[in-house]
Amino acid sequence: MANLEFGGIAGDRHFGVTSLADARQPMYPRGTEKLNLRQITIVSEEELSLIAEELGIEYVLPEWLGANLLVNGYPELTTLMIGSRLLFPDGTGLICMGENKPCNLPGQEIQKHYEMEPKLATRFIRAALKRRGIVCAVECPGKVYEGDEVQIFVNNLDNPMQ
Amino acid sequence: MANLEFGGIAGDRHFGVTSLADARQPMYPRGTEKLNLRQITIVSEEELSLIAEELGIEYVLPEWLGANLLVNGYPELTTLMIGSRLLFPDGTGLICMGENKPCNLPGQEIQKHYEMEPKLATRFIRAALKRRGIVCAVECPGKVYEGDEVQIFVNNLDNPMQ
Numbered sequence: 001m002a003n004l005e006f007g008g009i010a011g012d013r014h015f016g017v018t019s020l021a022d023a024r025q026p027m028y029p030r031g032t033e034k035l036n037l038r039q040i041t042i043v044s045e046e047e048l049s050l051i052a053e054e055l056g057i058e059y060v061l062p063e064w065l066g067a068n069l070l071v072n073g074y075p076e077l078t079t080l081m082i083g084s085r086l087l088f089p090d091g092t093g094l095i096c097m098g099e100n101k102p103c104n105l106p107g108q109e110i111q112k113h114y115e116m117e118p119k120l121a122t123r124f125i126r127a128a129l130k131r132r133g134i135v136c137a138v139e140c141p142g143k144v145y146e147g148d149e150v151q152i153f154v155n156n157l158d159n160p161m162q
Numbered sequence: 163m164a165n166l167e168f169g170g171i172a173g174d175r176h177f178g179v180t181s182l183a184d185a186r187q188p189m190y191p192r193g194t195e196k197l198n199l200r201q202i203t204i205v206s207e208e209e210l211s212l213i214a215e216e217l218g219i220e221y222v223l224p225e226w227l228g229a230n231l232l233v234n235g236y237p238e239l240t241t242l243m244i245g246s247r248l249l250f251p252d253g254t255g256l257i258c259m260g261e262n263k264p265c266n267l268p269g270q271e272i273q274k275h276y277e278m279e280p281k282l283a284t285r286f287i288r289a290a291l292k293r294r295g296i297v298c299a300v301e302c303p304g305k306v307y308e309g310d311e312v313q314i315f316v317n318n319l320d321n322p323m324q
Contacts, residue, residue, distance in 0.1 A: 006180065024323075034255065083244045083259070091191070091194070097245070098245060101322075140194060
């Protein structure tokens with residue numbers, strides 16, 4: 001079970017209604033306090049399999065990528081458009097803020113588990129592009145349970161959601 | 163001068179880090195407390211002129227639409243993609259949450275100023291589609307002054323910002 005509050009998951013390193021600007025927000029000086037919209041990261045089982053396949057390893061665990069939630073049955077998770085909503089059975093709602101672009105930290109973590117494979121850390125970035133899942137903000141707090149069915153409301157540019 | 167805080171402009175009816183779900187968020191029961199990402203509304207002079215032209219009236223004032231900010235020199239403001247940033251000279255930053263879809267309340271306001279023109283309230287909805295400006299959340303608080311030059315960082319799906 002995960003308890004999603006405004007700001008994310010208490011104790012998680014990405015928790016906070018605000019956060020400090022980093023290299024991902026080059027329009028602000030580094031360290032500026034800004035709204036935190038990268039509270040929750042989600043990956044899909046299917047995309048993790050594709051990453052593992054591309055890297056020539058058996059599997060990639062979601063925790064190696066620091067993911068907060070793992071979904072299956074929605075293979076194209078990473079393409080989910082910004083502004084889309086994910087709704088859980090108890091009413092908990094997340095708003096998708098777009099693709100989580102891969103950096104090489106998860107690759108370094110993967111490398112630790114496959115010491116015989118060459119250059120996983122750098123190869124990860126390419127293998128994980130458009131497959132590394134999404135970042136979300138908690139729009140409506142609540143609890144998420146293992147096995148929950150997620151309803152996905154896909155945003156689209158022609159008829160954007162509000 | 164407008165003082166933009168986390169949550170928007172203090173005293174404005176859309177101010178708040180959270181707000182209550184309404185008809186625009188049908189995935190939540192009405193009245194549910196949720197993250198407020200519709201804090202600031204922005205319109206463009208050029209689009210207001212197009213609306214006025216379509217309605218056959220002389221002008222439409224931004225305050226009739228309840229707009230918080232008015233810009234010029236960026237005529238296609240309403241098409242600005244969700245996730246784009248607007249940066250002001252003092253470092254104040256807004257994140258665009260997409261098109262503000264027209265309802266008939268601003269049209270009723272316009273009607274009050276042009277009593278001789280027929281059916282402005284209902285005609286407004288069609289005339290204002292894709293021209294009614296955008297809604298934003300305050301990403302980085304600060305002050306915005308009349309005449310400020312705005313830098314616009316356009317988000318795009320192929321290379322989404324974070």
